[in-house]
Amino acid sequence: MLKYRLISAFVLIPVVIAALFLLPPVAFAIVTLLVCMLAAWEWGQLSGFKSRSQRVWLAVLCGLILAAMLFWLPQYHHNVHQPLVEGALWASLGWWIVALLLVLFYPGSAALWRDSKTLRLVFGLLTIIPFFWGMLTLRAWHYDDNHYSGALWLLYVMILVWGADSGAYMFGKLFGKHKLAPKVSPGKTWQGFIGGLFTAAVISWIYGLCVNLDVAPAILLTCSLVAALASVLGDLTESMFKREAGIKDSGHLIPGHGGILDRIDSLTAAVPVFACLLLLVFRTI
Known part of the structure; x- marks a missing residue:
């Protein structure tokens, strides 16, 4: 299993980085849309749809909704402060607060x-x-102004999430004693959680020094820590839904890693929360 995980990681990481920096906005939007359709197909199983055809239709419906939103906003990349986009990001902030309550109780x-x-x-x-x-x-x-500015931001969020997850794993292995959410994910500990936040803070400091992000360090640190918190919540929320559905993995698309949702569960929370804080709360663009 470890061999397949490593092979998949070595293949996927360069592909993801290449997509971030080489694809123009339209192509990047299409690729992201396809990833979301795959995620919707897997979410169908979490929603209780056992039929493959029902889950396919769910994926198609999700794709049509996103495509329609893109069609209505053909120039979104020139002005992100549009009601439809802002509404989606604010809705995310509200949903993850609700999800936190669902996980806690x-x-x-x-x-x-x-x-x-x-x-x-x-x-x-x-x-x-x-x-x-x-x-x-x-x-x-x-x-x-710069075709690669946004790619650097997305790469940062991904490094932040991956780094926080790795930090939580290492701190949990070394010092983990007290369970974080034993009824949802027994493997997570408070020591790992704190270690993950510490790792996120270090990544924020180093990345801010090495890359000109044009954002005040305090704002970057605040957004980063909240995004790291959200990433843990995204993982726990998917674990909660999988536990209710009686499944271990959301899918089997990626050898050794499970499904798409298993790989992006943390990002589904961290990315929109980070974007909402950075773009809407602190108005840095």
Whole structure:
């Protein structure tokens, strides 16, 4: 299993970085849309849809919704402060606050949504659609002035999430004693959680020194720590839905890694929350 995980990582990481820096906005939007469709297909299983055809239609519906939003906003990358985009990012902030409550009070909270496919689908849309717009708005950062500014921001968020996850794993292995959310994800500890936040703070400081991000260090640190918190919540939320669905992995698309959602669960929370704070709360663009 470890061999497959390493091979997949060595293949996927260069592909992701190449997509960030080499694809123009339209092509990047299409690739992101396809990733979101795959995520929606897997979310169908978390929503209780066992039929493959039903999940395919769910993926198609998600793709049509995102394509329609793009069609209505053909020039979104010149002005991200548009009601539809801002609404999606604010909705993400609201959804992850709700998700935090669902995780904190699980399994009692599951009684509110366990028997409702519609509600679970709404949760899926609130996860996937803001993630889509978070990816696109960050990629569009000062695009007219520098085609790579947004790519550096997205790369930063990805490094932040991956680094915080690795830091949490190492600190958890070395010092982990107290469970963070034993009823949702027994492997996570408070020591690992704190270690992950510490790692995120270090990454924020180093990246701010090495790359000209044109943002005050205090703002960058605040956005980074909240995004790191959100990334943990994204992981826990997917674990909660998988536990209710009785599955270990959301899919089997990536050898050794499970499905698309298993790889981007942290990013689905971190990216839109980071974008919302950076672009809407602190108005840095």
